[in-house]
Each structure stands twice: as structure tokens, then as C-alpha cells.
Amino acid sequence: MHSPQEISVVVDGFAERLPAGLSLAALILRQQAQHKDLVVELNGRFVHPRDYETTLLDQGDRVELIHPAFGG
Amino acid sequence: MDGRYARQERFGPWGQAGQERLRRAKAVVVGIGGLGGTAAMLLARAGLGGLRLVDPDYPAWDNLHRQVLFNEQDVLSERSKVEAATTYLRSLNRAVAVEPRQEALQPDNALELLAGCDVVLDGLDSAAARQLLNEACLKLGIPLVHAGVTQAQGQLLVVLPGQGPCLRCWFPRLSDPPQGWSAGGVIGPAATCLASLQATEALKLLVGAQEQVLRGLLAVELWPLRFRLLDSPGNQAGGCPACRGEYDLLPVG
Numbered sequence: 001m002h003s004p005q006e007i008s009v010v011v012d013g014f015a016e017r018l019p020a021g022l023s024l025a026a027l028i029l030r031q032q033a034q035h036k037d038l039v040v041e042l043n044g045r046f047v048h049p050r051d052y053e054t055t056l057l058d059q060g061d062r063v064e065l066i067h068p069a070f071g072g
Numbered sequence: 073m074d075g076r077y078a079r080q081e082r083f084g085p086w087g088q089a090g091q092e093r094l095r096r097a098k099a100v101v102v103g104i105g106g107l108g109g110t111a112a113m114l115l116a117r118a119g120l121g122g123l124r125l126v127d128p129d130y131p132a133w134d135n136l137h138r139q140v141l142f143n144e145q146d147v148l149s150e151r152s153k154v155e156a157a158t159t160y161l162r163s164l165n166r167a168v169a170v171e172p173r174q175e176a177l178q179p180d181n182a183l184e185l186l187a188g189c190d191v192v193l194d195g196l197d198s199a200a201a202r203q204l205l206n207e208a209c210l211k212l213g214i215p216l217v218h219a220g221v222t223q224a225q226g227q228l229l230v231v232l233p234g235q236g237p238c239l240r241c242w243f244p245r246l247s248d249p250p251q252g253w254s255a256g257g258v259i260g261p262a263a264t265c266l267a268s269l270q271a272t273e274a275l276k277l278l279v280g281a282q283e284q285v286l287r288g289l290l291a292v293e294l295w296p297l298r299f300r301l302l303d304s305p306g307n308q309a310g311g312c313p314a315c316r317g318e319y320d321l322l323p324v325g
Contacts, residue, residue, distance in 0.1 A: 013298075037199065037243045039289065039302065046304035049244055064300060066291045068243060069222035069259055072105045072197040 025052040039066040088277030098122035106138035106263030107196020114271040138260035182208040204238035282285035
């Protein structure tokens with residue numbers, strides 16, 4: 001059982017228990033995914049970086065964090 | 073040369089009609105290292121009509137584990153990458169018109185380097201240069217097949233100007249890490265894998281199978297192995313300044 005202060009979110013395919021009300025920006029910090037050109041998809045929708053701070057995670061959300069590679 | 077392309081022509085979506093389209097088509101590969109070099113080789117073997125190669129560099133020892141166009145003699149002889157590549161690609165297929173351009177992509181030459189081509193393949197090694205390439209392709213209306221690679225991972229994206237999100241739509245804050253990518257690690261199969269996917273997308277466009285082209289962003293990780301397709305509704309053409317014709321990097325005019 002989850003405590004009211006926790007939600008279950010699938011991050012990069014793995015279930016994570018996270019504090020309720022966590023923002024995408026806080027999740028990115030928590031995952032140590034600090035590259036500024038990270039691509040983030042939430043429940044199958046692209047999230048623009050300007051919205052990371054204001055997007056709050058909900059129970060059952062699915063998040064994909066893509067680290068870009070710019071070598072050739 | 074009878075039957076040279078018989079096996080790929082027997083692939084239904086390609087056929088003899090696709091082969092004939094390919095023979096009349098021209099691609100430009102910008103950066104002919106691990107990604108661009110492999111993609112250029114595959115396009116030349118497939119029978120592409122014209123191939124313009126753009127790269128300012130010389131082959132180095134730390135290129136050889138992943139850059140299939142070059143050998144030890146090329147490093148020792150200090151020939152340019154485009155010169156060595158031209159010799160090799162002509163030996164693979166003399167019917168391909170290879171056009172070497174030993175230049176770096178710059179704001180003042182980008183449009184000229186891409187002009188007249190049917191598709192652009194991104195084999196660059198920095199985010200900043202890619203942003204310029206993206207703008208130039210949007211301005212000219214030429215499809216861009218982007219790939220990037222580092223370590224054992226990378227991503228693939230096809231930009232169809234006006235028909236879907238561009239590189240900047242996906243990477244709004246596109247920039248390079250402070251240390252640059254050239255110093256980063258990369259394994260050979262990661263580069264050749266991404267390059268094969270990249271060449272395939274270019275070939276779809278060139279043989280006339282545009283409806284089969286990748287939609288969305290494909291994230292490829294090889295170690296451990298995982299492919300993820302981000303097919304994000306909401307990330308659409310026109311969503312960024314470059315898509316709207318507001319270019320930050322190209323000269324005004």
C-alpha cells in the first residue's frame with residue numbers, strides 16, 4: 001500500500017515510488033538527468049522544457065527521459 | 073553490372089521503379105565520420121546517383137574503430153576524409169557521382185552546400201552545427217535525416233519541412249556540453265547501427281516510400297539493448313521559431 005504522501009510512477013520503464021506533488025523538474029534532478037537538452041515524454045506526450053517546473057506528477061504516470069547524443 | 077541491384081529490387085516496396093528513382097537522386101552527407109561515412113557507403117552500394125560529401129577533417133587513428141570509409145594508409149598519408157572517401161566509394165560503385173567538399177558547414181556556406189539535393193544526412197559531431205543544418209534544411213525545404221551517437225546510444229529523427237516537428241522542436245535548448253562530444257567515448261557498433269537506420273530512412277525517401285518514413289523520435293540504446301519510439305502528439309511542425317522561419321543562425325536574407 002502507498003502512503004498518501006507517495007505515488008507510483010513508471011520512469012523509463014521502471015516503477016518508482018515518488019513523493020506526491022513532485023514536479024517533472026524535481027524528478028529530472030532526482031534522476032540526475034541534468035543535461036539541459038533532455039527529451040521528456042509524459043504519458044506519451046512531449047513536454048516542453050519550459051513546462052518542467054509546473055508539470056506535477058500523478059499516480060500511474062509514465063515518464064520517459066531521453067538523453068540526446070550529439071556525436072557523430 | 074547485370075543484376076547488381078537485383079536483390080534489393082526484389083524487395084517489394086523498393087522494386088525496379090525505386091531503383092530508377094534512386095539512380096536519379098542526389099544526397100548530401102554532412103560529416104563523414106562514424107555516422108555519415110557508414111551511411112554514405114550504404115547509399116553508394118545501393119546505387120544512389122549522386123553523393124556530395126562535406127567534411128573539413130583528416131582521418132585519425134582514433135577514428136578507425138568506427139569510421140568504415142578509412143584505413144591505416146589514409147591516416148598515414150594524411151589525405152583528407154573527403155578525398156579518401158571519394159576514392160573508396162568510387163571503388164565500390166563507379167556509377168555514383170561522388171562530389172567531395174572539404175569544408176566545414178558554416179552559416180555562409182550552408183545553403184550552397186545543400187542546394188540541389190533530394191535529402192540531407194546529418195553526420196555532424198556537435199549540437200550547434202546540427203542546429204544550423206536544421207535551419208538550412210527548413211529554409212530549402214529539403215528533408216533532413218538526423219542521427220546522433222555517443223557512448224552506446226543515440227537517436228534518429230526525420231525532419232520533413234512543414235510536415236512535422238524539426239530538430240529544434242524536439243531539442244528546444246539544443247547545445248553542447250562544455251567538454252564537447254569529440255572527447256566522449258563511443259563504440260563502433262553504436263555508430264554503424266544508427267548510421268544503418270539513418271541510411272534506411274534516407275533510402276525510403278529516395279525510392280519514393282515517404283509514407284513509411286519514421287514519425288517521431290527513435291531513442292536507441294545498445295548497452296543494455298533498448299529501442300524507444302517517442303511519437304508525441306503535441307510536438308508539431310510550427311512549434312518552434314525555426315519552423316516558423318525565424319532563423320537564429322543563417323544569415324538574414
